[in-house]
Amino acid sequence: MRKAAGRTASGRVRGETRRRTLESARMLFNGRGVARVTTRLIAETAGINEGNLYYHFRTKASLVVALFAAFEEEAAGLAAPDGAERHELAPHVEVLRRWFVLTWRYRFLFQDMAAVQAEAPSLRPRLVRLSARLQAETRRSVADLAEAGLIAIPPGFEEPLLANVWIVSSSWIGFLVLNERVRAVRETHLRWGYNQVLSLYLPYLTEPALVALAALPEPSFSGEA
Amino acid sequence: MRKAAGRTASGRVRGETRRRTLESARMLFNGRGVARVTTRLIAETAGINEGNLYYHFRTKASLVVALFAAFEEEAAGLAAPDGAERHELAPHVEVLRRWFVLTWRYRFLFQDMAAVQAEAPSLRPRLVRLSARLQAETRRSVADLAEAGLIAIPPGFEEPLLANVWIVSSSWIGFLVLNERVRAVRETHLRWGYNQVLSLYLPYLTEPALVALAALPEPSFSGEA
Numbered sequence: 098m099r100k101a102a103g104r105t106a107s108g109r110v111r112g113e114t115r116r117r118t119l120e121s122a123r124m125l126f127n128g129r130g131v132a133r134v135t136t137r138l139i140a141e142t143a144g145i146n147e148g149n150l151y152y153h154f155r156t157k158a159s160l161v162v163a164l165f166a167a168f169e170e171e172a173a174g175l176a177a178p179d180g181a182e183r184h185e186l187a188p189h190v191e192v193l194r195r196w197f198v199l200t201w202r203y204r205f206l207f208q209d210m211a212a213v214q215a216e217a218p219s220l221r222p223r224l225v226r227l228s229a230r231l232q233a234e235t236r237r238s239v240a241d242l243a244e245a246g247l248i249a250i251p252p253g254f255e256e257p258l259l260a261n262v263w264i265v266s267s268s269w270i271g272f273l274v275l276n277e278r279v280r281a282v283r284e285t286h287l288r289w290g291y292n293q294v295l296s297l298y299l300p301y302l303t304e305p306a307l308v309a310l311a312a313l314p315e316p317s318f319s320g321e322a
Numbered sequence: 323m324r325k326a327a328g329r330t331a332s333g334r335v336r337g338e339t340r341r342r343t344l345e346s347a348r349m350l351f352n353g354r355g356v357a358r359v360t361t362r363l364i365a366e367t368a369g370i371n372e373g374n375l376y377y378h379f380r381t382k383a384s385l386v387v388a389l390f391a392a393f394e395e396e397a398a399g400l401a402a403p404d405g406a407e408r409h410e411l412a413p414h415v416e417v418l419r420r421w422f423v424l425t426w427r428y429r430f431l432f433q434d435m436a437a438v439q440a441e442a443p444s445l446r447p448r449l450v451r452l453s454a455r456l457q458a459e460t461r462r463s464v465a466d467l468a469e470a471g472l473i474a475i476p477p478g479f480e481e482p483l484l485a486n487v488w489i490v491s492s493s494w495i496g497f498l499v500l501n502e503r504v505r506a507v508r509e510t511h512l513r514w515g516y517n518q519v520l521s522l523y524l525p526y527l528t529e530p531a532l533v534a535l536a537a538l539p540e541p542s543f544s545g546e547a
Contacts (some may be wrong), residue, residue, distance in 0.1 A: 132440075161351070181352065210496075212438035215357075228501055257521035260497065261490055268493035271435075276453055293489070296482035299527030 115153045115215070117188035118143045119167065122160045126205035131161060131212045161217045165224075170205040174229055175199065177237040184245035187301075187310040189238045194316045196266065197291045201318065207270045218272045232263050249297065258297060265294050337475045340378050343368045347385045351430035356386060356437045378511055381516075387444045388496065393428040400424065402462040409470035414463045415520075421456075421491065422516045426543065431493045457488050472531035474521065483486040484520060490519050512543040 121143040125134045136157055141151040154160045175196055178188035200206075206213055216222055236259055242248040252256060269290035302310065341434065350359045361382055365375040379385045381396060400421055401415035421515040425431075431438055437448055461484055466472040494515035 117448055211434055225500060227408070232501075254521065254524065257518055260518055261522065263501070264490050264493050264497045265486055268489050268496065271493065272489045275450060276457075276488070291484055291485055296479065297397065297486065297522075 106108060111153075114143075114145055114149060116205070118145065118150055118153055118162055119160070123164055123203070123205070124162070126161075127203075127208075130218045131216055132209070135209055136160075161213060162220065164203065165181065165206065165217070165220050166212075167229060168199070168206060171199055172204075172231065175234065176232065177234045177241065183241040184241070184247075186247050186306050187313060189242060190310070190313060190316075192234070192316075193294060194240065194291065197287055198293075198318060200270070200290075201287045204255050204270055207267055208274060228263065228267070235259055235262055242306070245313070246307070247303055248301050249303050250301045254301070258301070260295055262294060265290075265297060269293055284318050288316070291316060291318070327428070328375070336378075339368075339370055339374060342364070343370065343378055344373055344385070345386055346429070347390055348430070351386075351389070352428075354432075355434050356382070356430055357434070358390075360505070361493060383442045386413075387445065389428065390431065390438075390445050392450065393431060394452060396424055396427075397456065400456065400459065402459045402466065406468040409472075411467070411472050411531050412538060415535070415538060415541075416460070417463065418519060419516065419543075422512055423543060426512045426517075427492070429495055432492055434498060453492070453539055454458070455501055457484065460484055460487055463486060467531070472528055472534070473526050474528050475526045479526070487519060490515075490522060494518055509543050515543070516541060516543070 103322070118139060122134070122139045125139060125142060136150055136154070137147055139157075139160065140147045143150070154163065175192055177183070177192060178185075181186040210224075214266075239248060239250070239255065239259065243250065270286075273286050273289070299307075342445065343364060347359070347364045350364060350367060359382070361375055361379070362372055364370045364382075368375070379388065400417055402408070402417060403410070407413040435449075439449075464473060464475070464480065464484065468475065495511075498511050498514070524532075
């Protein structure tokens with residue numbers, strides 16, 4: 098009995114160490130880029146010794162893969178609204194806001210996708226799948242909004258719009274890093290990126306949608322690290 | 323006299339070797355990515371020995387820098403139309419077409435900008451300057467088109483449009499490589515990217531501009547290697 102309790106407690110400690118290590122890695126990757134972060138620095142930041150880190154994650158690549166899995170899991174919750182919400186503007190806009198919060202939390206994936214893929218080539222097919230699924234959700238959103246008379250896209254304009262939504266959603270951080278010499282992406286940047294994507298839809302929103310949009314509170318991105 | 327002729331002739335040979343080496347490097351970088359191309363392969367493809375290549379370019383990085391300089395020089399010719407042409411649609415669209423031909427010729431710069439910057443970090447400020455200049459030209463184009471009544475952008479929509487034009491212009495290749503599993507970018511992809519950027523402007527073009535656009539011949543991207 099005592100032994101079992103012991104196992105559980107040490108299991109809890111191990112889980113907590115793993116969680117803290119991942120969190121430290123995520124924040125360091127976000128702040129400095131994957132290539133410039135060593136496992137030694139991650140261990141230091143997490144307040145554990147390197148041997149302990151090594152017990153959980155053999156390589157930096159395995160940390161990248163574990164963080165990508167966490168990103169995937171959170172992204173799995175991002176789906177176009179269902180039921181009655183399908184025909185309202187706000188729930189669709191909320192999915193966009195949540196996508197930006199997510200890309201913000203895992204911005205190292207977007208800031209330097211080439212380095213991430215070089216570190217962990219196995220992620221490529223998973224990234225392709227994720228990208229395809231999110232694009233399908235956006236397509237479903239647009240179809241629902243059209244059905245509700247909230248968006249009116251002329252024939253032939255929808256496919257270019259959907260591709261541009263994805264390009265801007267996944268490349269806005271690179272734009273800031275290059276053009277604004279942004280070193281650390283902050284909340285104002287997040288708001289900027291969100292508005293860039295929203296601006297792609299604006300020309301196609303109908304009057305009722307524009308009214309509904311104007312009535313929405315400013316989206317909050319604060320409290321995200 | 324004979325000696326001078328000899329110097330000139332050998333100078334011509336050196337110039338030709340240099341040109342052929344750069345052309346081989348450009349095509350290999352475009353086809354396989356900078357990281358996967360060795361100087362040995364470049365020498366082989368150019369039909370010269372490695373010692374000769376080394377005489378012209380000490381490192382792969384110096385090849386990347388020389389190609390970037392060529393890209394810069396060609397990009398210097400890309401300016402918004404002047405004079406009477408300022409108020410016509412076609413010359414502005416032609417600048418966009420020429421930008422796509424240019425990004426196509428030097429697509430390795432856009433397909434894998436992180437690897438390029440890792441190989442030659444000195445290029446970063448030059449890339450930033452080039453990006454700023456091209457964005458300024460786009461801004462001038464839009465102002466001239468507005469003056470001519472060819473485009474009508476509501477207040478507050480212009481800045482997001484200009485940023486999205488740059489994001490899509492510089493990120494469309496990455497989109498294709500990831501989402502369409504495109505390994506080698508071809509002419510049809512070039513046309514696709516061009517249409518993606520054009521589609522950003524479409525909602526804001528006035529009736530006369532749409533008429534002028536429909537009357538333009540399909541842009542040609544062929545014959546580009």
